[in-house]
Amino acid sequence: MDAALADRNRQTMTKLLVIAVAMLGFGFAMVPMYRQICESLGITQTRVVGAANTQVDASRSVTVELLASSGGLPWRFEALEREVRLHPGQLVTVNYRVVNTLGRPVTAHAVMNAAPSNAGRYIEKQACFCFSNQSFAAGEERVMPVVFRVSPEAPRDMSTISLSYTFFEQPGGAS
Amino acid sequence: MSAATHAQDHGHHDDHAHHPTGLKRWLFTTNHKDIGTLYLWFSLTMFFMGGVMALLLRAELFQPGLQLINPEFFNSLTTVHGLVMVFGAIMPAWVGFANWLIPMQIGAADMAFPRMNNWSFWLVVPAAILLVASFFVPGGAAASGWTLYPPLIIQQGISIDMTILAVHILGASSIMGSINIITTILNLRAPGMTLMKMPLFVWTWLITAYLLIAVMPVLAGAVTMLLTDRHFGTSFFNAAGGGDPTMFMHIFWFFGHPEVYIMILPAFGVVSAIIPAFARKPLFGYASMVYATASIAILSFIVWGHHMFTVGMPAAGNLFFMYATMLIAVPTGVKIFNWIATMWQGSMTFETPMLFSIGFICLFTIGGFSGLVLAITPVDITLHNTYYVVAHFHYVLVSGALFTLFAGAYFWIPKFTGKMYNESLGKLHFWLSVIGFNIAFFPQHFLGLAGMPRRIPDYALQFAEWNMWSTIGAFIFGFSQLLFLYNMIECIRSNRKAADNPWEGADTLEWTHLPSPAPYHSFETAPVVK
Ligand code: HEM
Ligand SMILES: [Cu+2]
Numbered sequence: 001m002d003a004a005l006a007d008r009n010r011q012t013m014t015k016l017l018v019i020a021v022a023m024l025g026f027g028f029a030m031v032p033m034y035r036q037i038c039e040s041l042g043i044t045q046t047r048v049v050g051a052a053n054t055q056v057d058a059s060r061s062v063t064v065e066l067l068a069s070s071g072g073l074p075w076r077f078e079a080l081e082r083e084v085r086l087h088p089g090q091l092v093t094v095n096y097r098v099v100n101t102l103g104r105p106v107t108a109h110a111v112m113n114a115a116p117s118n119a120g121r122y123i124e125k126q127a128c129f130c131f132s133n134q135s136f137a138a139g140e141e142r143v144m145p146v147v148f149r150v151s152p153e154a155p156r157d158m159s160t161i162s163l164s165y166t167f168f169e170q171p172g173g174a175s
Numbered sequence: 176m177s178a179a180t181h182a183q184d185h186g187h188h189d190d191h192a193h194h195p196t197g198l199k200r201w202l203f204t205t206n207h208k209d210i211g212t213l214y215l216w217f218s219l220t221m222f223f224m225g226g227v228m229a230l231l232l233r234a235e236l237f238q239p240g241l242q243l244i245n246p247e248f249f250n251s252l253t254t255v256h257g258l259v260m261v262f263g264a265i266m267p268a269w270v271g272f273a274n275w276l277i278p279m280q281i282g283a284a285d286m287a288f289p290r291m292n293n294w295s296f297w298l299v300v301p302a303a304i305l306l307v308a309s310f311f312v313p314g315g316a317a318a319s320g321w322t323l324y325p326p327l328i329i330q331q332g333i334s335i336d337m338t339i340l341a342v343h344i345l346g347a348s349s350i351m352g353s354i355n356i357i358t359t360i361l362n363l364r365a366p367g368m369t370l371m372k373m374p375l376f377v378w379t380w381l382i383t384a385y386l387l388i389a390v391m392p393v394l395a396g397a398v399t400m401l402l403t404d405r406h407f408g409t410s411f412f413n414a415a416g417g418g419d420p421t422m423f424m425h426i427f428w429f430f431g432h433p434e435v436y437i438m439i440l441p442a443f444g445v446v447s448a449i450i451p452a453f454a455r456k457p458l459f460g461y462a463s464m465v466y467a468t469a470s471i472a473i474l475s476f477i478v479w480g481h482h483m484f485t486v487g488m489p490a491a492g493n494l495f496f497m498y499a500t501m502l503i504a505v506p507t508g509v510k511i512f513n514w515i516a517t518m519w520q521g522s523m524t525f526e527t528p529m530l531f532s533i534g535f536i537c538l539f540t541i542g543g544f545s546g547l548v549l550a551i552t553p554v555d556i557t558l559h560n561t562y563y564v565v566a567h568f569h570y571v572l573v574s575g576a577l578f579t580l581f582a583g584a585y586f587w588i589p590k591f592t593g594k595m596y597n598e599s600l601g602k603l604h605f606w607l608s609v610i611g612f613n614i615a616f617f618p619q620h621f622l623g624l625a626g627m628p629r630r631i632p633d634y635a636l637q638f639a640e641w642n643m644w645s646t647i648g649a650f651i652f653g654f655s656q657l658l659f660l661y662n663m664i665e666c667i668r669s670n671r672k673a674a675d676n677p678w679e680g681a682d683t684l685e686w687t688h689l690p691s692p693a694p695y696h697s698f699e700t701a702p703v704v705k
Contacts, residue, residue: 005362005363008362009287009288009358009362012287012354012357012358012361012362013287013288013354013358016353016354016357016358016388017354019388019389020350020354020388020391020392021392023388023389023390023391023392023393024392024393024395024396026392026393026396027392027393027394027395027396027397027426027429028396028400030393030422030425030426030429031400031411031422034419034422034425041489
């Protein structure tokens with residue numbers, strides 16, 4: 001291979017190498033370019049539509065009265081609100097408070113009761129202190145939530161529901 | 176003929192020139208034919224490795240339920256099968272043909288940078304070893320799919336680092352190879368060999384090499400970012416650190432779509448050589464073939480979004496990528512019609528290379544059409560990530576790229592070895608391949624349309640029937656390929672001497688100016704092309 005040709009080959013190689021290096025740079029440049037384009041087009045937010053609760057029946061309201069019964073255990077047990085007004089299908093959180101005034105550790109289980117008598121099946125709970133045993137140290141005070149909704153299936157004439165909890169001590173139920 | 180005899184004398188003379196033998200010859204060779212041979216045997220080896228992985232996958236999918244392998248291993252096999260076939264089998268095989276043919280077809284003595292050529296090949300081997308060895312490290316081989324999507328790939332073990340390193344090495348090798356090919360074609364053509372006289376295989380490789388130089392560095396950048404996300408605390412793709420996994424998809428497919436044309440453009444070149452030879456007519460529409468190839472290459476840079484219709488791009492983006500993708504079908508269609516027009520009223524014979532080429536035209540067209548179906552955004556939203564996509568890309572890659580590799584191997588092996596292959600065995604290989612291939616992959620269209628996701632080791636019962644057929648077809652196809660291996664070895668060992676030009680209609684320089692086998696050094700004095 002004569003020298004002139006070798007020279008020409010080297011020139012071609014250099015040009016091609018420049019393209020290759022430039023494209024490597026372009027690969028990295030795509031990072032800020034991508035951000036810029038998404039931002040200027042306003043498409044940085046993922047377009048999640050319809051994550052809203054579609055089952056709320058806004059055409060009517062139900063009053064849920066919150067009751068706490070000390071019948072089972074003579075300590076302080078009360079609902080923080082007297083009542084909530086809600087639409088069927090709407091998820092709400094209410095709170096109950098226990099103060100263990102008995103002077104000893106207590107493990108107890110809460111039992112729900114609803115009135116009218118067929119209302120219980122329309123109360124749909126997602127979280128509740130009544131799902132498991134609760135243990136309290138002597139003198140302990142604790143606020144505990146109930147997350148629930150009234151089913152949209154509830155009959156239209158059921159405009160008031162009483163929701164009541166009663167704690168019963170669990171014998172030998174330490175922890 | 177006198178030219179060939181003259182070259183033969185020349186060849187004999189050269190055979191006395193001393194060059195090393197044995198292992199050293201292959202390790203240190205700078206001869207384009209030796210390097211071509213190395214690439215071809217290497218890719219055949221990788222083809223069989225990837226094939227074994229595919230058959231393991233299909234065996235697991237023969238029936239619903241988990242029978243043979245666990246889901247993690249299944250995912251690794253899917254991933255490495257894809258990587259090995261793309262980077263280990265198809266691409267190196269085309270580089271092998273490029274090495275053998277480009278210097279001979281343009282009347283050059285060798286490649287422009289013979290020593291770099293040696294490097295290009297010997298880099299590929301450790302990369303392949305890294306890929307295969309990653310099966311044996313803790314955590315198993317990469318299980319992210321061949322597209323290497325984060326966040327999954329950020330989380331896996333050391334095998335990912337091996338895979339990334341392999342991709343880096345393969346990228347370097349491809350870039351070096353491409354520089355070599357472009358320089359050879361631009362600077363070393365024989366007097367009179369103008370650009371528009373070059374055989375189409377040379378043209379398609381010239382354009383392929385430019386594609387490689389443009390996109391392999393982008394892939395290297397993308398996997399480098401994966402690596403720094405994994406080990407150096409960057410957050411290119413890590414959403415928790417302000418990154419975006421979707422961005423990886425954009426960068427990957429900016430590489431990925433041109434990559435699929437890198438695998439198919441040389442195939443177009445091979446078919447454009449074989450169809451005229453066996454139709455005994457010049458290629459119809461040579462210039463339009465060149466322009467179509469160039470248009471496909473340019474368009475391939477603006478269609479990557481068709482792999483991402485479901486990621487939540489704005490509607491305008493989806494529409495742009497949909498129309499741009501459909502536009503590619505135009506130059507592709509031009510090519511198909513030109514091949515058919517070449518055959519029109521030709522005096523055709525159907526030897527094995529021609530059979531594989533016609534098989535290519537029929538089946539690649541099916542793959543093109545399923546591509547068009549997938550390009551329709553609303554349709555793709557249901558078909559994305561189903562077996563319909565798997566069917567699509569196996570029609571374009573197996574009956575597209577692989578079939579033309581076989582066609583090329585049968586067509587040129589008389590020139591490579593000086594021996595003639597066994598025609599009946601070649602035909603048997605073709606028919607078993609076509610039948611096995613279609614039984615394996617046609618039902619996957621139905622599976623995809625019925626909603627079977629890709630890359631799963633188990634599936635719902637309603638998919639059982641077609642999966643069974645698909646596995647049966649895959650085994651027929653897979654085992655028929657042993658026949659190809661046998662054919663090649665039998666041909667090399669036989670004593671059926673091939674004529675200098677065994678094909679009546681072949682008219683490129685390697686057939687008209689060189690004996691069979693082509694001498695170790697050819698065209699040391701350039702031929703003059705009229
Ligand atoms: C008319 C031409 C073509 C069109 C319109 C087309 C269109 C498409 C579309 C829309 C997809 C995305 C499907 C999805 O993931 O939902 C796709 C995937 C694919 N195509 Fe094509 N294609 C064409 C030709 C080719 C060719 C020639 C090849 C290779 C030689 C190819 C290889 C692939 C591969 C490998 C994938 C799947 C990648 C993956 O997700 O793993 N295509 N094609
Ligand atoms: Cu694509």
